[in-house]
Amino acid sequence: MVTPAGVLPQAAERLDARPEIGADEVRIAVERLNLDAASFRQLAEKHGGDGDKVRAEVLEIIGSRGKMQNPVTGSGGMLIGTVDEVGPDSPLGLKPGDRVATLVSLTLTPLAVTDGLAGWDGRGEQVPCAGHAILFARSVAAVLPDDLDSRLALAVLDVCGAPALTARVVRPGASVAVLGGAGKSGSLSLAAARRSGAARTVGVVPSEAEAALLRDAGLADHVAVADARDPVALAAAVGEPVDVTVVCVDVPGCEHGAILATAAGGTVVFFSMATSFAAAALGAEGLAADVTMLVGNGYVPGHAEYALELVREVPGVRKLFEGRLTL
Amino acid sequence: MVTPAGVLPQAAERLDARPEIGADEVRIAVERLNLDAASFRQLAEKHGGDGDKVRAEVLEIIGSRGKMQNPVTGSGGMLIGTVDEVGPDSPLGLKPGDRVATLVSLTLTPLAVTDGLAGWDGRGEQVPCAGHAILFARSVAAVLPDDLDSRLALAVLDVCGAPALTARVVRPGASVAVLGGAGKSGSLSLAAARRSGAARTVGVVPSEAEAALLRDAGLADHVAVADARDPVALAAAVGEPVDVTVVCVDVPGCEHGAILATAAGGTVVFFSMATSFAAAALGAEGLAADVTMLVGNGYVPGHAEYALELVREVPGVRKLFEGRLTL
Numbered sequence: 001m002v003t004p005a006g007v008l009p010q011a012a013e014r015l016d017a018r019p020e021i022g023a024d025e026v027r028i029a030v031e032r033l034n035l036d037a038a039s040f041r042q043l044a045e046k047h048g049g050d051g052d053k054v055r056a057e058v059l060e061i062i063g064s065r066g067k068m069q070n071p072v073t074g075s076g077g078m079l080i081g082t083v084d085e086v087g088p089d090s091p092l093g094l095k096p097g098d099r100v101a102t103l104v105s106l107t108l109t110p111l112a113v114t115d116g117l118a119g120w121d122g123r124g125e126q127v128p129c130a131g132h133a134i135l136f137a138r139s140v141a142a143v144l145p146d147d148l149d150s151r152l153a154l155a156v157l158d159v160c161g162a163p164a165l166t167a168r169v170v171r172p173g174a175s176v177a178v179l180g181g182a183g184k185s186g187s188l189s190l191a192a193a194r195r196s197g198a199a200r201t202v203g204v205v206p207s208e209a210e211a212a213l214l215r216d217a218g219l220a221d222h223v224a225v226a227d228a229r230d231p232v233a234l235a236a237a238v239g240e241p242v243d244v245t246v247v248c249v250d251v252p253g254c255e256h257g258a259i260l261a262t263a264a265g266g267t268v269v270f271f272s273m274a275t276s277f278a279a280a281a282l283g284a285e286g287l288a289a290d291v292t293m294l295v296g297n298g299y300v301p302g303h304a305e306y307a308l309e310l311v312r313e314v315p316g317v318r319k320l321f322e323g324r325l326t327l
Numbered sequence: 328m329v330t331p332a333g334v335l336p337q338a339a340e341r342l343d344a345r346p347e348i349g350a351d352e353v354r355i356a357v358e359r360l361n362l363d364a365a366s367f368r369q370l371a372e373k374h375g376g377d378g379d380k381v382r383a384e385v386l387e388i389i390g391s392r393g394k395m396q397n398p399v400t401g402s403g404g405m406l407i408g409t410v411d412e413v414g415p416d417s418p419l420g421l422k423p424g425d426r427v428a429t430l431v432s433l434t435l436t437p438l439a440v441t442d443g444l445a446g447w448d449g450r451g452e453q454v455p456c457a458g459h460a461i462l463f464a465r466s467v468a469a470v471l472p473d474d475l476d477s478r479l480a481l482a483v484l485d486v487c488g489a490p491a492l493t494a495r496v497v498r499p500g501a502s503v504a505v506l507g508g509a510g511k512s513g514s515l516s517l518a519a520a521r522r523s524g525a526a527r528t529v530g531v532v533p534s535e536a537e538a539a540l541l542r543d544a545g546l547a548d549h550v551a552v553a554d555a556r557d558p559v560a561l562a563a564a565v566g567e568p569v570d571v572t573v574v575c576v577d578v579p580g581c582e583h584g585a586i587l588a589t590a591a592g593g594t595v596v597f598f599s600m601a602t603s604f605a606a607a608a609l610g611a612e613g614l615a616a617d618v619t620m621l622v623g624n625g626y627v628p629g630h631a632e633y634a635l636e637l638v639r640e641v642p643g644v645r646k647l648f649e650g651r652l653t654l
Contacts, residue, residue, distance in 0.1 A: 010613045011583065074605070108613045140615045161612065256338065270604070270622070277597070277604040277622060278401075285488065285625030286337045286435045288467045293622035295597070295604060298612030 009108035051122025076106030160307035161298035172197030217316030271296035336435035378449025403433030487634035499524030544643030598623035
């Protein structure tokens, strides 16, 4: 099934993408791939923006690896499609005809393309695509809601682990700082913190422009402008150390600031994929900071439904997302 | 004090190592540096084992940076010495004459050397040294116990965060797996898990030789041999998924196995500095694993005392440590 044997699909060089499914698997008729932003940028830069060459390389990757995983960035993306066949023992609760988005990375989803990506110009992350993908028993897929634009739903589902874990960590009465509070995962996390009963929420953003957006959205009790990579400036911007700090800033070097902004006995949740494990571990030790540091797990049961609910029910979140989609 | 301004000492290029102390600082008369193993190895290999050149480079680093931080590995080490002067507002509870080990990395400890490292041949990690070091208010130092050999105490203090955090995470009745159970942090973590009331402990080791050592030490209910980098083999070796998995294996690629060995709702504690944040975050998401993942914080209040107590009171732990010291 997987090469080399013994490794899990994500670490595998190559997956078996034949269309036949096992008893606990599901086959999806693929409609569109949504390439990871870092992956698309790398490909576009490598080929100097030549869309034909980008398309050829994506086709080559999928053909040779049986999945879409950029060999340089290691990242994949998501896909949407329609459920085609469901094995009798599949635990995913899907039925043929459901229109779904996969919530596990393309890096571990067997995928075959049948149209040569003929409908894609190679110039954007959204890839119209005919072919099939296989979901395992442990995969996760969300049925796309009827009441939301599918681009909006995809953008929300892409980061839905963050609000769910934030909701789990924040206790009623807690103070919460979200670094990158005007972004996708950040705005959802602020809304989740408030819904979980946070007594004080601080949204930290890097610029006055983002501060204006976040103030307008009304998602934080306090909006502060600071460079999250500058620990002293960040701690000053947050003010009194908070019980929970949520890191949603996708730049390296925010670990020390997040630790310093957090009260003794508090928790830092790192959602940014730019987080350095060593910087977090050694930083907390070096600061003698008794904080619990969580690796932001993108999977929390019920995360998709919870994030979609926030977008439906919190106008400020929806406004920020829709503003990004029209950019 | 620090160059560039605004960054914390660990990230700083250069620290101010003048001997004058602030009101909340402490000056230590240094007796010995204990270089980080990775740092010493890099230096020795760079200079082809020429001790004079290694000594010259360490002197140059300390002189130019005001601290011992290997520019290639980024790591430092610890030091031992005697408290020389204590500022009136120091919160560390030290008094002049105390013989102490620093528990924060040398990478953030101002240090000056006055003997040209004349007593060191450049051929080992233990560096006899005259000079001074400065502890900040947020530094951590442990008074060396009278009843333990100082080499043993240093080896224990070097990893004392692991058992303290393990003790905090393990609930009575829990099942616990420790990857690298025969190592320094691993054996202490196994002892801590049992002391916290774990109902079942599994020590995973990479070889039959280590398995024999760990069985002989009697620290785990079950000893399993497996390559922690092979998720399927590791999960099989652990057996029924455990409530808590503690990763003390200092090789990359153990994240997926640790996640797979852990039950839904359980916790993985990553102590290995070889942990990849992205592999942990994407791995859990990809496996749809509802596990809490903790960055192993080297600082937990009371960690030094707790670890020394385990070495004193658990013969199997002491035996493993003393065995390593005589190697």
